[in-house]
Amino acid sequence: xxxxxxxxxxxxxxxxxxxxxxxxxxxxxxxxxxxxxxxxxxxxxxxxxxxxxxxxxxxxxxxxxxxxxxxxxxxxxxxxxxxxxxxxxxxxxxxxxxxxxxxxxxxxxxxxxxxxxxxxxxxxxxxxxxxxxxxxxxxxxxxxxxxxxxxxxxxxxxxxxxxxxxxxxxxxxxxxxxxxxxxxxxxxxxxxxxxxxxxxxxxxxxxxxxxxxxxxxxxxxxxxxxxxxxxxxxxxxxxxxxxxxxxxxxxxxxxxxxxxxxxxxxxxxxxxxxxxxxxxxxxxxxxxxxxxxxxxxxxxxxxxxxxxxxxxxxxxxxxxxxxxxxxxxxxxxxxxxx
Amino acid sequence: xxxxxxxxxxxxxxxxxxxxxxxxxxxxxxxxxxxxxxxxxxxxxxxxxxxxxxxxxxxxxxxxxxxxxxxxxxxxxxxxxxxxxxxxxxxxxxxxxxxxxxxxxxxxxxxxxxxxxxxxxxxxxxxxxxxxxxxxxxxxxxxxxxxxxxxxxxxxxxxxxxxxxxxxxxxxxxxxxxxxxxxxxxxxxxxxxxxxxxxxxxxxxxxxxxxxxxxxxxxxxxxxxxxxxxxxxxxxxxxxxxxxxxxxxxxxxxxxxxxxxxxxxxxxxxxxxxxxxxxxxxxxxxxxxxxxxxxxxxxxxxxxxxxxxxxxxxxxxxxxxxxxxxxxxxxxxxxxxx
DNA sequence: ATGAAAGCGCTAACAT
DNA sequence: ATGTTAGCGCTTTCAT
Numbered sequence: 001x002x003x004x005x006x007x008x009x010x011x012x013x014x015x016x017x018x019x020x021x022x023x024x025x026x027x028x029x030x031x032x033x034x035x036x037x038x039x040x041x042x043x044x045x046x047x048x049x050x051x052x053x054x055x056x057x058x059x060x061x062x063x064x065x066x067x068x069x070x071x072x073x074x075x076x077x078x079x080x081x082x083x084x085x086x087x088x089x090x091x092x093x094x095x096x097x098x099x100x101x102x103x104x105x106x107x108x109x110x111x112x113x114x115x116x117x118x119x120x121x122x123x124x125x126x127x128x129x130x131x132x133x134x135x136x137x138x139x140x141x142x143x144x145x146x147x148x149x150x151x152x153x154x155x156x157x158x159x160x161x162x163x164x165x166x167x168x169x170x171x172x173x174x175x176x177x178x179x180x181x182x183x184x185x186x187x188x189x190x191x192x193x194x195x196x197x198x199x200x201x202x203x204x205x206x207x208x209x210x211x212x213x214x215x216x217x218x219x220x221x222x223x224x225x226x227x228x229x230x231x232x233x234x235x236x237x238x239x240x241x242x243x244x245x246x247x248x249x250x251x252x253x254x255x256x257x258x259x260x261x262x263x264x265x266x267x268x269x270x271x272x273x274x275x276x277x278x279x280x281x282x283x284x285x286x287x288x289x290x291x292x293x294x295x296x297x298x299x300x301x302x303x304x305x306x307x308x309x310x311x312x313x314x315x316x317x318x319x320x321x322x323x324x325x326x327x328x329x330x331x332x333x334x335x336x337x338x
Numbered sequence: 339x340x341x342x343x344x345x346x347x348x349x350x351x352x353x354x355x356x357x358x359x360x361x362x363x364x365x366x367x368x369x370x371x372x373x374x375x376x377x378x379x380x381x382x383x384x385x386x387x388x389x390x391x392x393x394x395x396x397x398x399x400x401x402x403x404x405x406x407x408x409x410x411x412x413x414x415x416x417x418x419x420x421x422x423x424x425x426x427x428x429x430x431x432x433x434x435x436x437x438x439x440x441x442x443x444x445x446x447x448x449x450x451x452x453x454x455x456x457x458x459x460x461x462x463x464x465x466x467x468x469x470x471x472x473x474x475x476x477x478x479x480x481x482x483x484x485x486x487x488x489x490x491x492x493x494x495x496x497x498x499x500x501x502x503x504x505x506x507x508x509x510x511x512x513x514x515x516x517x518x519x520x521x522x523x524x525x526x527x528x529x530x531x532x533x534x535x536x537x538x539x540x541x542x543x544x545x546x547x548x549x550x551x552x553x554x555x556x557x558x559x560x561x562x563x564x565x566x567x568x569x570x571x572x573x574x575x576x577x578x579x580x581x582x583x584x585x586x587x588x589x590x591x592x593x594x595x596x597x598x599x600x601x602x603x604x605x606x607x608x609x610x611x612x613x614x615x616x617x618x619x620x621x622x623x624x625x626x627x628x629x630x631x632x633x634x635x636x637x638x639x640x641x642x643x644x645x646x647x648x649x650x651x652x653x654x655x656x657x658x659x660x661x662x663x664x665x666x667x668x669x670x671x672x673x674x675x676x
Numbered sequence: 677a678t679g680a681a682a683g684c685g686c687t688a689a690c691a692t
Numbered sequence: 693a694t695g696t697t698a699g700c701g702c703t704t705t706c707a708t
Contacts, residue, residue, distance in 0.1 A: 007685095009684090009685055009686085010685065010686065010687095011685080011686090021685095021686085021687095022687080022688095025686070025687060025688095028686090029687090053685085053686080054684085054685050054686070056684090056685080056686090057684070057685035057686040057687090058685080058686055058687075059686090060684090060685080060686075060687095061685080061686050061687045061688075062686080062687060062688085
């Protein structure tokens with residue numbers, strides 16, 4: 001283990017192996033034009049010296065950093081966490097590494113994160129957009145860095161996009177509640193300017209209108225406005241509703257907290273459906289009926305798509321992948337759990 | 339926007355500003371020895387040209403990549419996800435970026451991840467170890483890369499470590515259940531070779547022994563062995579217990595699923611306490627009593643500690659930070675919820 | 677206070 | 693099949 005500066009360089013390897021640095025480089029990259037014996041020998045020397053290639057140097061020269069980035073509003077959200085895990089798995093298969101950043105749902109912060117990634121010469125970006133954001137991606141796209149937009153499409157840019165059937169899922173859930181005879185159904189959403197939210201609201205409205213029922217909506221600008229006080233009017237008094245739909249995980253949490261605060265019981269006083277499934281949804285009695293998104297699959301496909309782009313380097317048509325949500329009936333909608 | 343190769347270099351900036359590249363470099367780094375006017379002028383030119391520094395090049399020369407890595411067994415675990423979010427927040431304050439990787443709880447995979455990070459010249463590492471792992475960190479420490487070990491100490495290495503009062507927390511929970519008059523209390527854990535698990539088991543045993551009660555333990559090698567079938571003997575029949583402790587989030591999930599499968603009700607037939615709190619714990623009737631870990635605080639402190647090390651570059655004594663768990667009484671232990 | 681030159685560790689042209 | 697020579701974009705001596 002000869003160590004000069006704390007680390008062995010490719011030149012050290014070359015010298016020790018009695019070859020030129022380029023040959024060493026070829027050995028490192030398993031270049032086909034190398035005689036097998038030569039390559040093996042060099043690689044053995046690498047082993048012996050404990051050589052570790054410097055990815056920074058590699059990236060600087062070759063302009064590929066073997067790094068992708070993923071930016072999401074909130075990393076602690078289980079939807080995001082599951083997607084991140086899936087993306088990471090795919091990245092590893094490609095011998096890539098993933099830099100993670102959260103935008104906090106703030107467009108300005110998001111933009112600055114994207115910029116930071118650009119400086120790191122990332123080879124690709126997966127974005128769960130904080131807004132249906134206009135020009136967050138300008139910089140990336142100008143530099144020809146592939147981008148896959150996830151969950152939340154971005155307007156005005158031709159970008160690969162992967163989403164779910166938001167509208168249909170919400171419509172289905174609403175129709176189900178209507179089918180149970182409910183008319184006063186509350187939809188609870190946050191950040192209505194988001195595509196996901198607005199699509200889900202649209203699905204909800206469509207179902208309500210078709211049934212001749214009047215939509216009742218509580219759409220807050222920011223998740224933290226989703227307090228028990230905000231919900232109170234709908235849980236008792238003249239505005240009281242019969243059923244509630246939580247339009248995403250955070251909203252579902254808010255509603256459940258609210259119900260808990262006022263000691264309201266699911267299934268009895270209120271029917272409930274959540275957009276977003278999660279661990280334990282079945283454990284909350286009488287079991288939460290949910291519109292499930294194929295989270296891991298979303299992450300996996302987003303990453304796969306991204307790596308295809310990275311590999312081909314072609315600028316084909318932007319692909320739009322739409323995965324289906326799944327309606328999972330448990331008890332909270334009013335169905336008797338089997 | 340003069341663009342040559344797709345990107346503006348510092349040299350372009352220097353030329354456009356009529357200064358040397360070194361001066362431009364100083365302006366970029368806000369070097370104090372620069373005349374303010376010069377610096378401002380250069381920075382303005384940077385703006386105009388849309389200059390973005392190349393972090394790879396910077397890192398190559400300066401040997402700091404402005405990157406830290408975090409490796410955890412499972413990124414989808416809410417405990418981890420919350421910690422990740424906290425780490426990311428701190429990293430941003432330091433204008434650092436974080437690379438995330440999951441080890442899947444596999445020591446070999448973990449080692450390879452660490453190696454990958456080394457090649458990227460990360461400036462620091464936060465590790466939630468997959469095992470109380472011996473030499474995972476050898477490479478990092480040899481290269482003088484600061485490491486903070488998180489949640490799970492690593493034996494045989496003098497490393498900054500940040501943990502919680504596992505033993506005390508488990509003991510407290512057990513004593514509480516004993517206080518309710520229960521004698522047959524089951525402890526459910528996974529990967530007993532882990533420090534966290536063994537400490538919690540130790541706390542449990544200590545409490546049981548002090549009370550003259552016989553420990554009943556279901557300790558599986560891997561989480562996925564925690565099936566309903568594995569739990570069945572303890573939920574009915576001659577082995578039936580009165581109370582259960584889930585020794586971490588995954589175990590709690592397993593137990594709750596098991597109880598659900600067999601239609602057993604918490605609080606009535608079984609008292610229950612979970613090590614690890616999570617969203618919704620209060621919504622699972624009658625409210626889950628938990629030993630809460632200060633997750634975000636753990637993440638925050640781990641990151642802060644790491645950045646101190648990165649900054650000082652000193653090799654002071656390894657610091658051992660131990661944060662307190664908090665016993666949160668809700669209903670599932672048998673206490674009447676207020 | 678500013679500049680010139682050398683090189684971080686690697687890969688991409690060209691040789692040979 | 694292998695070696696030579698330039699750089700990638702930046703920071704760092706050492707001058708000035």
